[in-house]
Amino acid sequence: MNNRTNQKSSLLIWLLMLGMACALLGVSCKKDTYITDGGLAEANSPLSTYDYLAANQYHYFDTLIQIIDHLGLKDSVNQAGTFFAPTDFAINRVMQANNMASLDDLYSKITSKFLTQYMSSDNNLTLDNASTSVTTFSNWAGSTAGFSKVAGSYYVANSTLTYYTLEYIKINGALDGSSAAEQDDEADAVLTCQTTGIKTASGTNLNVLANSVALDLALPAQPSKTFKFNLDVVQNGDYSSTALQLDSAAIASYFGVPANKISDMLVSGTDSIAYYNLQSDGTYSNEYTANMPGFWMGSNGDVVNWGDDAFLYGELDPYAYILSVGAYPDNPVVGDTYTIRPAIVLTKADGSTQAAIFKIKITIVSP
Structure with a gap:
């Protein structure tokens, strides 16, 4: 009897302790x-x-x-x-x-x-x-x-x-x-x-x-967010490009707009969301000079026309979120480095903007 009573008591104590541990x-x-x-x-x-x-x-x-x-x-x-x-x-x-x-x-x-x-x-x-x-x-x-x-x-x-x-x-x-x-x-x-x-x-x-979690106020997004990349671009004289995969989820999260909707708006040519280039003077240009939407850029990263002043191009595939970057034949030489800043810009109803800027440090390499 004593052993059976002790077993029951031990089981009861174990169950009580388990319940208290769960609650705590x-x-x-x-x-x-x-x-x-x-x-x-x-x-x-x-x-x-x-x-x-x-x-x-x-x-x-x-x-x-x-x-x-x-x-x-x-x-x-x-x-x-x-x-x-x-x-x-x-x-x-x-x-x-x-x-x-x-x-x-x-x-x-x-x-x-x-x-x-x-x-x-x-x-x-x-x-x-x-x-x-x-x-x-x-x-x-x-x-x-x-x-x-x-x-x-x-x-x-x-x-x-x-x-x-x-x-x-x-x-x-x-x-x-x-x-x-x-x-x-x-x-x-x-x-x-x-x-x-x-x-x-x-x-x-x-x-x-939990009571102790740190909530996020979800304050209005900052006017711009910069995504940084390092990219090797081959100079082989035939305009071939290097593909840079952008993070569609991070871009969508920053804008608060679904990624597929951003793609649709970029393709439709709406003014609400568009592909731009951040110029060296801090302004944005949407004067496409390469395959749309895309830009030829000079050595300082500003938009130029195709020709002797062109060094690099950046063309966006809106649905794949791939930025194709290539070199103008002979202008950029192996070993040179350049920085370009293409961007996706959201313009709101009140005229304010948000910009996802892709700051790309490019190194020209041999084939």
Whole structure:
């Protein structure tokens, strides 16, 4: 009897410790309940996403609800396939970090992208569907984000248990670790989830971000962003070119416009998005002098006509996002270096512009 009683007591203690570890670590126990900010919650809610957040008994989403209302995003929240919802604690952290004393201060800085960057049409962005490598997806802010899972472990009753935590990845420039990520590329931001996989009545997969995450204000994009490249161009006297692959995802993320839409606009000749060359005096030229859209450029990188003053050309394939760069016969010689700055420029309705500038340092090499 004593041995059986001791076994039962040990099992009970082990189960209690496991439950406490799950709660402390914010681990989804993957049964019928999910760990939330203050306790357990049903995996399936009879409430819409908006109502679920508004009804939180610990009022952890009251500020979030106010922001949703201010931005007019109630329908978006309910229609999203997945919403990585920030808590009031995370919102307060980003406000403090940016010296914002009130919601009015926050409202004066943000747009709907403050929240839509965490929404997607895809309702499969769950812990069960995540892998340890980043899977990318399109968010409703018009940019590319990612999600993944990371392993953790804890020690209970002489056993080491492994658990996984879902992560939202804000991709800054190019995805970290990808071939497109340059040495000076800004590091991606990793936002950990504390709750995953709540299914709301409106069809949303709700993942709750941890209280401690550093939210992104999604402020209006900087007027220009420079993508830097080093490229060897062969001088063989026959106008042949070297292909430079541009990062369509990074360009789309910067503009907040889908990559295929940028391509369509470049081909259609709209003034909203066009291929330009950044001149040495800081102005932009769209006077195409090579195969459209493309430029012949002189030794200083400015647009010139084909002929004795021409040294290099840069022609863009809008759908492949390939920039073909070649040399004028005999003008640039082997060993010479040049810098050209072709660009894609977005002109907004208010007349302001954003420019993705491709700063290419070219070295002329022999065949």
